[in-house]
Amino acid sequence: MINYTERISELMRDIVSRVPRLSHIDADDLLVFARYGRRGANGPVATCHCISLPPNEPGYYYWRESQSGRITRCTPWFVTRSPRVTLRGRSLSYLISFAIPRFCDQSLAGSKKARLYDGAPEWVAKLDTIVHELYHIDPGLKGIRRIQRRDGCAASASHGCAFLDQVAELVREYLATKPDPATSEFLRYGFSDLETRFGGVVGTTFRTFPSFPQRYDEALPAEMAPTLPAAVRVEPLELTTRPTEYTEDDLCVRRFLERQV
Numbered sequence: 001m002i003n004y005t006e007r008i009s010e011l012m013r014d015i016v017s018r019v020p021r022l023s024h025i026d027a028d029d030l031l032v033f034a035r036y037g038r039r040g041a042n043g044p045v046a047t048c049h050c051i052s053l054p055p056n057e058p059g060y061y062y063w064r065e066s067q068s069g070r071i072t073r074c075t076p077w078f079v080t081r082s083p084r085v086t087l088r089g090r091s092l093s094y095l096i097s098f099a100i101p102r103f104c105d106q107s108l109a110g111s112k113k114a115r116l117y118d119g120a121p122e123w124v125a126k127l128d129t130i131v132h133e134l135y136h137i138d139p140g141l142k143g144i145r146r147i148q149r150r151d152g153c154a155a156s157a158s159h160g161c162a163f164l165d166q167v168a169e170l171v172r173e174y175l176a177t178k179p180d181p182a183t184s185e186f187l188r189y190g191f192s193d194l195e196t197r198f199g200g201v202v203g204t205t206f207r208t209f210p211s212f213p214q215r216y217d218e219a220l221p222a223e224m225a226p227t228l229p230a231a232v233r234v235e236p237l238e239l240t241t242r243p244t245e246y247t248e249d250d251l252c253v254r255r256f257l258e259r260q261v
């Protein structure tokens, strides 16, 4: 069977070694994992998750009375933390997930990026997605790249036209280095072709599948919280039921099917 996430990882290594503008990426600092995503259903084909962000400033959720504006209820004071994923003793900074089989069946035809790849083969849509996720990794390694608007301010959405254009430029740069076609050959096949050709598609997932590491809220000791009027009722904070620390022991290889059973 083809290990799809392993193939993507190998291709990513090749890309970052050939494209100078992505050379700040250390392939050992990221983990590629698979999520289930049905073809034709809404949802991303891939996502870049930054897990090296520091906790945010402490805060709390609160409820106000609409007329007086008075705070009536609040949660305990808390911070939002990144989960920790440690592989081979190293704490990773990024996870990149791919939705299978949806990603495998991605094509240029009818997509927003078709205009950027005139005459290119359909599978380049998948190469574009892979480069797109890598491009989200900030060169300062401080999270997800902030996209500058023309006026120099950070754009609220990180997927402006400029982002897509830059990704296409990097894809062309990579292809111009004449990489070994064997490294990206697996992208030429859709999901059912992969099944026929390799006898099945597997990918790395977390044992908690379909759940995976995500940022979580953690309550802080009450003495750290600011003083609130006695009338404000403190509601319990919804705490995560997911693990917050993961190692290689929390990973497993899972087979993906057209329809998950």
Ligand SMILES: [Zn+2]
Pocket (backbone or CB within 6 Å): 132, 133, 136, 159
């Ligand atoms: Zn994106």
